[in-house]
Amino acid sequence: LPKTIEWVNGRVRMINQLLLPYKLEYIETDDPFRVAEAIKRMEIRGAPAIGVAAAFGMALAALKVQERSLKETLNVLERTAEMFKETRPTAVNLFWAVNRMMAVARSATSLEELVKSMISEAEKIALEDEKANRRIGELGSRLLSDGDTVVTICNAGSLATTYYGTATAPIYVAKEKRINVRVIAMETRPYLQGSRLTAFELKLAGIPVSVITDNQIGVIMEKEKVDIVFVGADRVVGDGHVINKIGTYPLALVAKEHGVPFYVAAPTSTIDLEHDIEQIVIERRPSSEAAELFGRRLCPEGVDYIYYAFDITPPRLVTGIITERGIAYPPYPKSLKELV
């Protein structure tokens, strides 16, 4: 599998995911605004990858403004940080990564140190992501047996992270251990991350994968043998509420109904102990993003699509939350606090 996002000689290089599965093309830039644009346009997406992109974007900003004084530079960086935080309001990793970059910036005693330490911090964030996913993969792979069928939604795959992915990591690690599983990927309208991205990367990795339309989650529990569900998370609240791609909540409900274990794979950076579920804003995106596909309108002119990009899965539907520090089981207020 190719790396999703990398720092290459003072530039950020990332796969343009809007072109998959037709073309594997990269965006390479030294412009932090271009990185912010990529996050907004969803050329790069997936909570961990967005965090890494914002960290690299902050490092690019530091490189750009290094001729000014330390104080001036910090002022500019503060504004850049705000810009990055506004690109996708739901992704907690984004805030976490940007705040971490700003903490490093503030502790620098010279411009030279600031630039150097911000680049190294961004690279550290990327490497930590990869390592966390590898660990999630090891823990999660123990839940899998040879011949299992796994259902997943959206792309919490390698493409959503620096490498390995979150929901896919157990599958990749299982394959290394010669535990062969089959995956059913929900297509995940409107962006079709499941059919475009998850199917793309799993096929590339030699893992058998089928796609379903999102409305087949019920019938496949009856007609196909489903052993386990793995999903990612954009944010996990301290009490165990999971904010993830639209469709996760109905999937969890159906899984519960059929006694199929439902696991969330998420690095601890996704866990938000500071907010209650009531405080979380569910991102609404423009109607046209759902109403149009390949430049064609799916509904009559004058009719709008409602487009909530995420939904909320209540803790009682979640079997476990796999983090790089261990698997949290209910009651989540206790288990998540212990892990973080």
Add this chain to the structure above:
Amino acid sequence: LPKTIEWVNGRVRMINQLLLPYKLEYIETDDPFRVAEAIKRMEIRGAPAIGVAAAFGMALAALKVQERSLKETLNVLERTAEMFKETRPTAVNLFWAVNRMMAVARSATSLEELVKSMISEAEKIALEDEKANRRIGELGSRLLSDGDTVVTICNAGSLATTYYGTATAPIYVAKEKRINVRVIAMETRPYLQGSRLTAFELKLAGIPVSVITDNQIGVIMEKEKVDIVFVGADRVVGDGHVINKIGTYPLALVAKEHGVPFYVAAPTSTIDLEHDIEQIVIERRPSSEAAELFGRRLCPEGVDYIYYAFDITPPRLVTGIITERGIAYPPYPKSLKELV
């Protein structure tokens, strides 16, 4: 609203629904094989409309073979009946309408009588459908209050029937009574009957309608005020199991979870007292029908879509079944038997 299917001077005239919402175009034919083809290709769809189409198709067949002897004609019609029954295996109305046409054919004592009675029987089936829907609309409209929000799936609309629709009939009748409701239509992948057809006909009728991707059924129960769900049915088994368009079962599950009443609107011709749910075959359609849209592939080459066209909603998730003879409430084995 235009009629979906009509008998016009020895020909069948029906809207080509694959072209909606872009073009309102008709298929007009005197060829029973063309009618069967239209059912197979889903140019005409919706359980009641399919039944009417097959009835008209049988009448066309009778017109075609009238020069032979009565016995020979019946033999040909038996084969034509089999052909129609094979076009869509899940639609019980299809079997019901074809069997009814054959019963009329068998009781004819002359060729002339056979042709005349089959045409008149087919027209009767169409008229009965319209009347049944009108009655379903009257009963269902009593469940609606001004300002309500209704969720529906697929197109159990006027376009799925001769006129009025089943799930939409209560909405149309409510509008006549100045009870104004708002509809949220699930887009219903892969054919997008919700966004293409339901949104089209409701907008044409002046009813406010928004579309959602199928995976938003969970979040809208939280974020939008939803008062009631109306769905159609391809088949209702005697114990209350509802076979309907893929996605109905997860919708029913979410509705139950949120205490939203879930009603099935279906004429008694859809009720099947002869089979158990275990005997029902859920139609699987070709992978390409889900994997391609507007001639473009949604997933990488070499990856298949699973495509079950229907799912099964268990009786305990169904608040009531609205038929033209009254609303059936649980326990269904008793209430459905009484109605039929």
